[in-house]
Amino acid sequence: MAERQRLRTRGPGRFVTRAIVTAYLFLLVAWPLWLVAQNTFADGFDNLRGILDDPDVVHALQLTVVVAVVAVVINTVFGVGISILIVRYRFPGRRLLNALLDVPLSVSPIVVGLALVLVYGGRSGWFGPGLEDAGLQVIFATPGIILATTFVALPLVIREVVPVLEEIGTEQEQAAQSLGATAAQTFRRITLPAIRWGVTYGVVLSLARSLGEFGAVKVVSGNVLGETRTATLVVEEKYLNFDQGGAYATAFLLALVAVACIVVVSIIRPKEEPR
Amino acid sequence: MSEAAAGTVRRRRPPATTAGGRLTRVSGLGLGVAMLWFSLLVLIPLAAVVATAVAGGWDGFWRAVTNDQTAAAIQLTVGTALLVTVVNVVMGTLIAWVLVRDRFAGQRALEVLIDVPFALPTIVAGLVLLSLYGPDSPLGLDVANSRAAVFLAFLFVTLPFVVRTVQPVLAELDREVEEAAASLGASRFTTFRRIILPALAPAIAAGAALSFARGVSEYGSLVLLSGNLPMQTEVTSVRILSSIENDNLDNAAAVATVLLAISFAVIVALDVIQRRVGRRG
Numbered sequence: 001m002a003e004r005q006r007l008r009t010r011g012p013g014r015f016v017t018r019a020i021v022t023a024y025l026f027l028l029v030a031w032p033l034w035l036v037a038q039n040t041f042a043d044g045f046d047n048l049r050g051i052l053d054d055p056d057v058v059h060a061l062q063l064t065v066v067v068a069v070v071a072v073v074i075n076t077v078f079g080v081g082i083s084i085l086i087v088r089y090r091f092p093g094r095r096l097l098n099a100l101l102d103v104p105l106s107v108s109p110i111v112v113g114l115a116l117v118l119v120y121g122g123r124s125g126w127f128g129p130g131l132e133d134a135g136l137q138v139i140f141a142t143p144g145i146i147l148a149t150t151f152v153a154l155p156l157v158i159r160e161v162v163p164v165l166e167e168i169g170t171e172q173e174q175a176a177q178s179l180g181a182t183a184a185q186t187f188r189r190i191t192l193p194a195i196r197w198g199v200t201y202g203v204v205l206s207l208a209r210s211l212g213e214f215g216a217v218k219v220v221s222g223n224v225l226g227e228t229r230t231a232t233l234v235v236e237e238k239y240l241n242f243d244q245g246g247a248y249a250t251a252f253l254l255a256l257v258a259v260a261c262i263v264v265v266s267i268i269r270p271k272e273e274p275r
Numbered sequence: 276m277s278e279a280a281a282g283t284v285r286r287r288r289p290p291a292t293t294a295g296g297r298l299t300r301v302s303g304l305g306l307g308v309a310m311l312w313f314s315l316l317v318l319i320p321l322a323a324v325v326a327t328a329v330a331g332g333w334d335g336f337w338r339a340v341t342n343d344q345t346a347a348a349i350q351l352t353v354g355t356a357l358l359v360t361v362v363n364v365v366m367g368t369l370i371a372w373v374l375v376r377d378r379f380a381g382q383r384a385l386e387v388l389i390d391v392p393f394a395l396p397t398i399v400a401g402l403v404l405l406s407l408y409g410p411d412s413p414l415g416l417d418v419a420n421s422r423a424a425v426f427l428a429f430l431f432v433t434l435p436f437v438v439r440t441v442q443p444v445l446a447e448l449d450r451e452v453e454e455a456a457a458s459l460g461a462s463r464f465t466t467f468r469r470i471i472l473p474a475l476a477p478a479i480a481a482g483a484a485l486s487f488a489r490g491v492s493e494y495g496s497l498v499l500l501s502g503n504l505p506m507q508t509e510v511t512s513v514r515i516l517s518s519i520e521n522d523n524l525d526n527a528a529a530v531a532t533v534l535l536a537i538s539f540a541v542i543v544a545l546d547v548i549q550r551r552v553g554r555r556g
Contacts, residue, residue, distance in 0.1 A: 013463075014377060021373040022385065024366060027407075028431060029388045035406035035413070036399075082309045089296050091306065099542060104317060106485070106538040108492030109397075110512040111531040114519055115320030118327055118528065126323060151316055183301060205394070212396025214495040215512065219519060232398045232495070239402065239499055248406075251399040258394040262387055 033255065039244070040252040047249035056226045057234055057250065064231040067142070068210035071149040075206050079157030080199060084191070086158075087165040104154045112151050113219025116144060140222035145230065148216035153209040157202030164198035165191075201265050208261035212254060324535060327528035339529035344505050345514050349533060351425065352511040356490030359429040363486045364479055367437025374438070375445045392434045397495025400431055405500055420502030425510060428496040433489050437482030444478040445471075477552045481545055488541040492534060 040047050051057045085091075086098055104112070120138040121128045131138060138144045172194070176186045192199075214232040221228040229237070231254055239247035298306060328336055339345065374386065392400060404427055409419045418424045448471065456466045494512035501508040511534055518527035 017369060017373050018377055018379060021366075021370050022381075025370070025385055025388045028434065029391050032403040032407040033391065036403050039406055078309060078312060081305055082313075085302060085306050085309065089298050089302055089306075091298055097310075099546060100318070101313075102542060103321070103538070106488035106492060106541055107321070108494060108512045108515070108531075108534050110494050110515045110519075111324065111492070111534055112320075114515060114524070114527050114531050115324045117519070118323040118524065119320045124524070126319070147316060151320075154317065208394040212394070212399065214396055214398045214498075215516075219516065232396050235396075235398050235402060236498055247402060251396075251402045254396050254399050255403070258396065258399075259387075259391060262390045262394050266383070266387055266390070 033259075036248055036252055036255060039248040043245065047245040048252075051234075051246050051249045051253075054246075056229070057246070059226050060229045060231050060234045061253070063142070063145075063228070064211055067145050067149050067230065068207055070146050071153055071210045072203055072206045074146075074150050075153055075157050076199065076203055078154075079202060080161055080195070083158050083161040083165055084187075087162055088170070101158055102155050104151055109148075109152060109213065109215025110219060112216040113148060116147055116151070116216075116220050120144065120147070139220050140224070140228065142228065144220035145217050145228060148220045149210045149213045152213050152216055153206045156206045156209060157199065160198040160202035160205070161195055164195045168194045197268065201269065204261045204265050208258045211257055321535065324528050324531050327525060328532040331525045331529060335525065336529045336532070339526045340533055344509070345511075345530055347506045348509045348511045348514040349530075351422070351509070352491055353537075355422070355425050355429055355510075356487050359426060359433055359490050360483050360487045362430060363433055363437045364483050367434075367482060367486075368441055368475065368479060370438045371441035371445055375442060389435050389438050392432050397432065397493070398498060401428065401496040401499040404428060404431055404496070409500070419500060420504060420508060422508055424501040425497060425508055428500050429490040429493055432493055432496055433486040436486040436489060437479060440478045440482035440485070441475055444475055448474055477548050480548050484541045484545050484548070488538055491537050 082097075082101065086094060086101075117125065117139055119126045119128070120131065122132045122137060122139055123129070125139070128138065136143065138147065172190050173186050176190050177183075181189070212232060213230075214236075217230055218233060218236075221230065221233065223229050223233050223237075231250060235247050235250045235254070238244075238250060296302075331339070340349070370385075370389070374382065374389075395403070404424075405419060407414065408416050408424070408427060410417050418427055453466050453470055456470050457463075461469070492512065493510065494516070497503070497508075497510055497513065501510070503509050503513045511530060515527045515530050515534075518524070518530065
C-alpha cells in the first residue's frame with residue numbers, strides 16, 4: 001500500500017509520459033492492427049469465405065501448418081538438448097557455440113534463403129546435386145521450406161530454456177542420481193518438469209515465428225501455386241494482384257494466430273513468477 | 276507483469292555452468308549430433324555465402340558492393356536503421372519506464388502490444404502499416420513508396436527490443452538510491468541523469484544493438500509498403516533478392532557478406548557489453 005501511495009504522489013509528469021506512450025503504441029501498433037480486422041470484415045464474412053473456398057489458399061494454409069509443426073518439433077528437441085549441454089557441461093568452444101546459436105536472429109531472411117540455396121540448390125549447390133541424385137530435392141520443395149523455417153526460429157526455445165536451467169541448479173538432479181536414477185529417469189522426472197514452462201514459451205514463440213516466416217521461404221520455395229506456396233506468400237501474391245480482400249483475410253488469419261500466441265504466453269507466464 | 280517475449284528479446288548472459296560436468300559418452304554423442312545438425316543448417320550455409328563472395332575475388336566483391344544501386348541501398352538501410360535505433364533508445368526507454376513505474380488500467384494491453392511486432396509475420400506487418408499509412412489512410416497520411424515508409428516499417432519491427440532489454444533491469448533497480456539522491460536535494464532530472472541512466476545504459480546499449488541488427492536485415496514488411504524503388508526506397512535485402520532472381524548468386528553473396536559482417540559486428544558488440552556488465556556484478 002505504501003508503494004502505491006508513493007507512486008501516486010509523483011507529479012503530473014506521470015500523466016504526460018503515460019499519454020505519450022499510449023498514443024505512440026496506439027498509432028504504431030493498435031490502430032493499424034485494428035484496421036486489418038476492419039478491412040477483412042468490411043463485406044461481412046465474404047472475404048474469409050472467399051479464401052477458404054479457394055483450394056490453392058487452403059493448400060497454402062495446410063502447407064504452412066505442416067512446415068511450422070515440423071520446424072517447431074525439430075527446434076524443440078534440438079533446443080532442449082543443446083541448452084542442457086551448454087548449461088550442464090564444459091567443453092572447448094562452449095562460449096563460441098553459445099554466441100553462434102544467436103546468429104539466426106540477426107541474419108536477414110533473404111541471406112538465410114541465399115545461404116541455403118548455395119548449399120542445397122539442385123544445380124550448383126555444394127550438396128544439392130548429390131542429394132538430387134539420391135532422389136531428394138531440397139530447394140524449390142518442402143524440405144527447403146522446412147530448413148528455412150527451422151533456421152530462422154532456431155534460437156527461440158534455447159533462449160527460454162537456458163535461463164531456467166541455470167536458475168534451477170543441479171541439486172535435485174544430483175540427489176536423484178545419488179538415489180540411483182538413470183540419466184533418462186533424471187531427465188524425465190526432474191529436469192523436464194522443472195523446465196516445462198520455459199519449453200512451453202519457447203514452443204509457442206517458435207510456432208508464431210514459424211507460421212509467419214516470409215523472406216527466407218520466398219527464396220527457397222519457388223512459390224509454385226498449389227505446391228510450395230505458403231500462407232505469407234499468398235498475402236503478397238493476393239495484394240499484388242489487386243485482390244485486397246483476399247490479402248486482408250489471409251493476413252487476418254495469420255495475425256490472429258500471432259496475437260493468440262502472445263496472449264497465451266502472457267497469460268501463463270506470470271503464474272510461474274511468484275514461485 | 277507479463278513479459279511475453281522478454282526472454283527472446285532480452286539478451287541472455289553467457290551461461291554459467293552449474294555443474295561443470297565433463298562430457299560423458301552419451302552427452303558427447305548428443306553434442307556431436309547437435310553440432311552436425313547446426314553445421315548443416317546454419318554454419319555451412321553461412322560459410323557458403325562468404326566462400327562464394329570470396330571466390331569472386333576482391334575486384335568482383337568490390338564491384339558488386341560499390342555498384343551505384345547497391346551502394347544506395349546499403350546507405351539507405353544502414354542510415355534508416357541508425358535513425359530508428361535512436362528513436363527506439365528514447366521511446367523504448369520511456370515505454371519501459373511507464374510499464375515498470377506506472378500503474379494504470381489497460382497496462383496489460385500495452386504489454387501485449389509491445390510483443391505484437393515480434394510475433395506478427397513481416398508481410399502482415401507491412402499490410403497492417405499500409406492500412407493506416409497507405410493510400411487509403413483514414414489519417415490522410417500516405418507514406419507508401421517513400422523513404423518514410425522504410426523508416427516506419429523499421430520502427431514497427433524493432434519496437435520490442437529496447438523495451439524488453441531495459442524493462443527487467445529497471446524493475447530490479449534499487450529505489451532507495453533514488454530516494455537518497457532526492458533527499459540530498461537532487462532534482463528529478465539530476466536523479467535520472469546521475470542515478471538511473473548509468474544503471475540502465477548497458478541494457479539500453481544491448482537493446483539498441485539488437486534493434487539496429489533487426490532493422491538492417493529487414494525485408495518482409497517493406498515488400499508491400501516501400502515499393503522497392505531503385506536508388507530511393509530499395510533496401511539491401513531487396514537488392515540481394517533481385518540478384519538471386521537474376522541468377523547472379525556471386526553478386527548476391529557479395530552483398531549478403533556485407534550484411535553478415537554487420538550482424539557479426541553487432542554480436543561481438545553485444546558480447547562485449549554483456550561481459551562488462553557481468554564484471555560489474
